[in-house]
Amino acid sequence: MDTSRSYLEPSSFSKKMAAAIIIVYAVITLIPISWMVMTSFKNVDSAISYPPEVLFEPSLEGYVNLFTNRSRQSQEYLDSLPPPENWYEELVRSREMVITGPSKFLGRYSNSMIIGFGSTFASVFLGALAAYAFSRFRVPLKDDLLFFILSTRMFPPIAVAVPIFIMYRKLGLGDTHLGMIILYTVVNLSLAVWLLKGFMDEIPKEYEEAAMIDGYSRLQAFFKVVLPQAMTGIAATAIFCMIFSWNEYAFAVLLTQFNAQTAPPFIPTIIGEGGLDWPAIGAGTTLFLLPVMIFTIILRKHLLRGITFGAVRK
Amino acid sequence: MAKVELIKLFKTYNKKIKALEDINLTIEDGQFFVLLGPSGAGKTTTLRCIAGLEKIDSGDVLFDDENITHDQPASRDVSFVFQQYSLYPHYTVYENLAFPLKSPMRKLPEEEIKNKVEKIAEMLKITNKLKNKATELSGGEMQRVAIGRALVREPNIYLMDEPLSSLDAKLRETLRVELKNIQLNLNATILYVTHDQAEATTLADKIGVLKEGKIVQIGTPEEIYENPNSIYVSQRLGSPKINILPGSLFKLNNIAKIGLRPENIELGNGPYEGKVISTENLGSETVVAINFQDNEILASIQGIYKSSINEKINFDINTNKVLKFDNGDQRIYER
Numbered sequence: 001m002d003t004s005r006s007y008l009e010p011s012s013f014s015k016k017m018a019a020a021i022i023i024v025y026a027v028i029t030l031i032p033i034s035w036m037v038m039t040s041f042k043n044v045d046s047a048i049s050y051p052p053e054v055l056f057e058p059s060l061e062g063y064v065n066l067f068t069n070r071s072r073q074s075q076e077y078l079d080s081l082p083p084p085e086n087w088y089e090e091l092v093r094s095r096e097m098v099i100t101g102p103s104k105f106l107g108r109y110s111n112s113m114i115i116g117f118g119s120t121f122a123s124v125f126l127g128a129l130a131a132y133a134f135s136r137f138r139v140p141l142k143d144d145l146l147f148f149i150l151s152t153r154m155f156p157p158i159a160v161a162v163p164i165f166i167m168y169r170k171l172g173l174g175d176t177h178l179g180m181i182i183l184y185t186v187v188n189l190s191l192a193v194w195l196l197k198g199f200m201d202e203i204p205k206e207y208e209e210a211a212m213i214d215g216y217s218r219l220q221a222f223f224k225v226v227l228p229q230a231m232t233g234i235a236a237t238a239i240f241c242m243i244f245s246w247n248e249y250a251f252a253v254l255l256t257q258f259n260a261q262t263a264p265p266f267i268p269t270i271i272g273e274g275g276l277d278w279p280a281i282g283a284g285t286t287l288f289l290l291p292v293m294i295f296t297i298i299l300r301k302h303l304l305r306g307i308t309f310g311a312v313r314k
Numbered sequence: 315m316a317k318v319e320l321i322k323l324f325k326t327y328n329k330k331i332k333a334l335e336d337i338n339l340t341i342e343d344g345q346f347f348v349l350l351g352p353s354g355a356g357k358t359t360t361l362r363c364i365a366g367l368e369k370i371d372s373g374d375v376l377f378d379d380e381n382i383t384h385d386q387p388a389s390r391d392v393s394f395v396f397q398q399y400s401l402y403p404h405y406t407v408y409e410n411l412a413f414p415l416k417s418p419m420r421k422l423p424e425e426e427i428k429n430k431v432e433k434i435a436e437m438l439k440i441t442n443k444l445k446n447k448a449t450e451l452s453g454g455e456m457q458r459v460a461i462g463r464a465l466v467r468e469p470n471i472y473l474m475d476e477p478l479s480s481l482d483a484k485l486r487e488t489l490r491v492e493l494k495n496i497q498l499n500l501n502a503t504i505l506y507v508t509h510d511q512a513e514a515t516t517l518a519d520k521i522g523v524l525k526e527g528k529i530v531q532i533g534t535p536e537e538i539y540e541n542p543n544s545i546y547v548s549q550r551l552g553s554p555k556i557n558i559l560p561g562s563l564f565k566l567n568n569i570a571k572i573g574l575r576p577e578n579i580e581l582g583n584g585p586y587e588g589k590v591i592s593t594e595n596l597g598s599e600t601v602v603a604i605n606f607q608d609n610e611i612l613a614s615i616q617g618i619y620k621s622s623i624n625e626k627i628n629f630d631i632n633t634n635k636v637l638k639f640d641n642g643d644q645r646i647y648e649r
Contacts, residue, residue, distance in 0.1 A: 087450035209367050212387040213394045214463070215417030228404040 033289070040282030044082065047278040061095075062279025064088045066105050066270065066287075067207060070097040108266040114177050115262055116246040120185035123241040124234055126185070127192025128200075132222060134193070135200035138197050146197075149190045157187045158250045168255060175259045183255070184245035193238050199233025200226070225249035263288050315503045316378040316470035317343045317442050318364065323373035325359055326548035333359045335527045337373070341471065341520075344501040346494070348358075348514045348537075350409045357507040358397075360524070361473045364505065366390050370518040377470045388419055390609035393464035395477040401448035401459055408444040411435065411462050420467070434462045437496065454485045461489075465496065477561045478513065490516060513553045515539070525546050554601050554612045561638070563607060564631065570645065575600065579613035584630025590621050604629065 039047050041058040070092055084090040092099050134142060164183065173179030203226060211221035227234070249264045256262065267284040270277055323337035334356045341347040349357045350448045362368040364375055366387035375383045378389055378585040383392055393414070401410050410420065411431040415422050426522045434440045438458045443451060457477060464472055494517055508514055514521055515535040531538060542548035548556050553605045554576050561569030581602065588606035600619040604611045605628060613629065621627065
């Protein structure tokens with residue numbers, strides 16, 4: 001029995017229990033994701049084989065199919081072609097097909113990037129400015145305004161789909177990057193303002209007062225002193241906003257078709273011959289997962305730093 | 315450095331709470347001016363009004379006869395040491411000290427900034443901490459950096475809001491001496507706020523005593539100590555505290571109250587007889603509390619004074635040093 005620990009510290013037994021619970025939980029949540037990643041590296045047959053294959057020969061077929069359009073050709077035609085120039089052409093030909101061109105995936109993916117990061121940046125930037133104003137200035141009707149901002153979250157965003165659809169058609173914002181960025185920013189902004197206001201309230205106003213006396217304007221003090229200290233809140237808010245706009249499906253289906261279509265409405269349309277092309281869908285969703293994951297990992301260090309920060313400051 | 319004048323300054327918070335009422339004071343160029351008063355007297359508000367952090371209701375703030383009442387804080391060129399050290403936690407000590415010099419108001423060349431920061435760091439003995447994060451410092455070091463950030467430039471006036479109050483007693487004494495030396499070397503204009511009488515008397519060229527948003531007396535530390543104009547002011551300075559007693563106790567029947575400094579009481583002989591309540595030996599002096607006709611009187615005697623509790627004791631008072639006050643606690647001046 002370890003007797004040297006303080007009374008405030010959990011016992012080694014409860015620490016082990018906590019670790020066990022976390023591991024079980026992590027395994028449960030990771031099963032679908034790891035299955036998805038595994039599917040993306042299977043070929044079409046092993047993806048749907050029964051019983052499911054846990055050990056399989058990895059193949060990049062899913063990724064090749066995701067990025068290309070192909071057409072089936074007769075063996076004679078294939079024989080008449082010059083030998084394949086690279087590995088993916090070879091892979092496609094082994095399936096008696098030829099590559100007819102790149103698929104739309106890359107375009108949809110970059111649409112998702114532009115709209116996701118664009119609206120995240122706009123939400124956090126505008127949210128930070130609004131939160132700062134609500135936190136520091138005597139805004140007339142402050143409480144009513146804050147409630148009004150929150151009230152935009154009291155119904156599911158899709159409830160206003162029809163008016164937005166009509167508005168966007170009149171304004172020419174349908175199927176544009178700008179339109180989607182504005183839409184997602186509007187949805188995220190209430191969350192951003194409320195989250196960030198909490199963080200801004202925590203920052204003593206002495207910091208920006210000191211900066212203003214040191215020769216900076218209020219706006220300069222905001223960027224130089226307040227924003228760096230609100231990094232924890234900004235990171236958390238950015239992650240929430242990013243996840244929403246990255247994953248959003250309903251508005252994307254409704255408002256985008258060609259020019260500004262994001263990846264979520266596109267991925268389900270990847271249909272193979274004689275059934276769904278599961279490896280390609282797996283590849284699409286795996287790649288779709290990466291940016292949010294990387295984004296969260298990058299910002300995580302600010303989240304952690306924020307926690308210790310609060311403990312140190314008096 | 316500049317001469318700073320406040321003329322008829324009025325300030326209320328939320329249109330109700332009176333913070334400052336008719337503040338008039340002049341801080342001469344190179345003067346160390348201390349505002350003394352209990353918390354809530356308006357000391358900090360006065361500083362914030364000079365710095366431009368608070369909008370004043372009416373009145374004028376002049377720097378070298380130039381009216382800057384409506385200028386932004388940045389353009390007033392003052393420096394401020396806050397009560398809680400408000401170092402920028404995301405910067406190193408060096409960056410904190412360089413921050414005011416890098417501001418758009420000044421924009422000094424990098425080389426000059428470096429020289430100035432190193433000079434001030436040496437003065438405050440924090441040279442070896444320059445690369446530390448501001449959060450990795452002890453309380454004393456943080457406050458020295460905060461003072462350094464104010465001293466690194468030469469503003470119109472240095473405003474200091476109880477800069478030493480969060481430090482332990484020993485460090486406070488050291489920094490107090492350092493601060494006075496720095497002020498003399500730089501010939502700096504300083505407005506310093508405190509409720510600590512030792513700081514007020516050791517640092518000040520002039521003291522202004524604040525009471526509920528009004529200045530009740532301005533004078534040198536000696537004047538405030540020896541010649542206070544009211545009971546309130548007389549109680550601001552002196553340790554142990556001044557004795558406030560009814561005049562009738564010493565046959566001064568037409569005088570409501572008298573103020574008697576503990577050092578102006580002689581023990582041993584005299585016409586008055588009381589009983590010892592307690593003695594407190596402070597080394598260089600002994601404070602004796604005497605019960606005299608149901609009033610407690612504190613007397614301070616040089617050196618160590620031995621007596622036991624309830625012992626009878628005779629004493630005399632130095633009548634020339636007695637301060638006389640009327641019913642309204644105001645001083646009665648003899649002609």
